[in-house]
Amino acid sequence: MIRKAPQELPQRIVFFLVPKFSLIAFTSAIEPLRLANREAGRKLYSWNLVSVDDQPVLSSCGIPISPDINLDELDNFHAAVICSGEDAHKIADRRIHSWLRRIERKGVDIGALCTGAHILAKAGLLDEYSCTIHWENLAGFLEDFPEIEVTPELFEIDRNRFTCAGGTASLDMMLNVISSQHGHELAGEVANQFMHDRIRDEHDQQRMSMPVRLGVRHPKLLAVIKLMEENLEEPLTRIQLAKDAGLSTRQLERLFRKYLSRSPARYYLELRLNKARLLLLQTNMSVIDVALACGFVSASHFSKCYRDFFGRTPRKERGLPGLPGEEEDI
Template identity: 70%
Template sequence: MLGSVPRELPQKIGFIIVPGFSMIALIPAIETLRLANRLSGRELYRWLLFSMDGGPVRGSNGFELNTDGDLDKASELSTVAICAGVDVHKVNDKALLSWLRRMDRKGADIGALCTGSYILARAGLLDGYNCTIHWEQLAGFAEDFPDIEVTTELFEIDRQRFTCAGGTAGIDLMLNVVAMQHGHELAAQVADQFMHERIRDQHDHQRISLPARLGVRHPKLLSVIELMEKHLEEPLSRAQLARKAGLSTRQLERLFRKYLFRSPARYYLELRLNKARLLLLQTNMSVIDVALACGFVSASHFSKCYRDFFGRTPRKERGLPAHPTPGEPLDEDGAPPGIAAAG
């Protein structure tokens, strides 16, 4: 298991990068290992980069990284991690999935940085394991893989699987590994080099707190927003929100207009539309399924609300034709005509 004391040094870790991978997820994880080597005065870790064909890979920021070889050259390693990016739902390479399954049969520790969890899930390697993924991908991942236990943790180490939310969370994952394998003192020295004020554990939140995000500290207003965020698929009525927060509907309206400059209904709608956009961009869900997952019962009404807010229809968001195939009994977004929406 990653985090156990290695049998021999240096411990070799292979990072598999796919097109569009997130550089900010990969580099901090590797730099943590580099600094552990430097500060310990020993080669505790050795890292290698691999791609599916052994060639260079372009990241989401446009930079290319050369690799040490293809997947066959990574097959002798006992620890490998997939690093992906925002378009991970488009990565469905059968050779990569088969290779991962072979590595699993050999007993390798297999992990993921950022959105790489999607690829492990497609390979069937997260069934029965706790895993995490970047908060922006959580909704889409849960929709695509409803039977997998995905958490909001910063990282997860569960037996032969390790997953990380991406961004600077790679630092904390590897700092915890260094601490478990070579002592907390070394991990603290590495964190100091990063000017990382503390080593976060897996239970730290991925996102900054709701008050910090909104610049609002009114407890009842925040409790209503938390309720909204938890009930996007089946929206609560204004009266239900007010009652649960111990407010009258008039007080609820006043709070939203005073602090957020919009009505509760408008704020709720924006939350649902922003979730819908993430699902459209990060999953292969149909437009009608996205609409239902965000509390709309009509694809046509969803399309109108989406267009009014974002300036384009859901189909255009995906770069799809604006109209379905002639002769199909579908509305403009490729879904059966619906009834009046719960908007």
């Protein structure tokens, strides 16, 4: 499929733009194709841009991109890529789903950039396939589609489905496709043009390593933070955290104060609240379900902690009116 050399050239790829698509993910996918053509000295790839209503589509940064062909005029293409970004979980356009199912029956390879896995999943096109999605959207996707195998990989290519985490992961996915179809040397030449010193494979991490991300290298502190991140739904006690890391509770407190300027309890709470915010913005879970998924025992306690940290209640985070008796946001 997408990893195999095409039977005919150029290989025609359709990029389907949806509102608020990620511009960097889109350009990082299409530019390697252009440079592959240039470096090869022949047209290996061609592409078209489409939208559901044939109108320009605003990217997440507000830059509009215009389609170059009517959706109904498309014919004889080899792959289609859903390009999305913010609020992909809210897109439920039956016209997109119908088009995707129609081309799937024709044997077209189907992929998605950034958060596009949400759209493919809603269309029923990821059943029995592995996929990936941007790390920020992973928790929400798991809640919405628990039956789908989603991984934290940089990108996933599973038979005739291909998905990537977005951002520059689009570049690495396309470089791997070029390498599989036309050789590693050509992919390397394209990467050099981007001053991309290494072609990452699908198993590379989406996020920076924890020491780089936090600016901390103390091994026991990092071990505790890892435990916290892995136990947000059922938080561990301070005693459990210290014991697992081979520390006393006093040593644990000192490490967090020294390197992160906050107590372990405060840091743990912030992790849980940040996860809660992602679930509120990316799923249709009720507030109480979000609270329970992030280790809070009641909606009222969750709402108070959330408001203290973010300056607004969970309901107002979603743009909903406050409940009777609920304090106004400051």
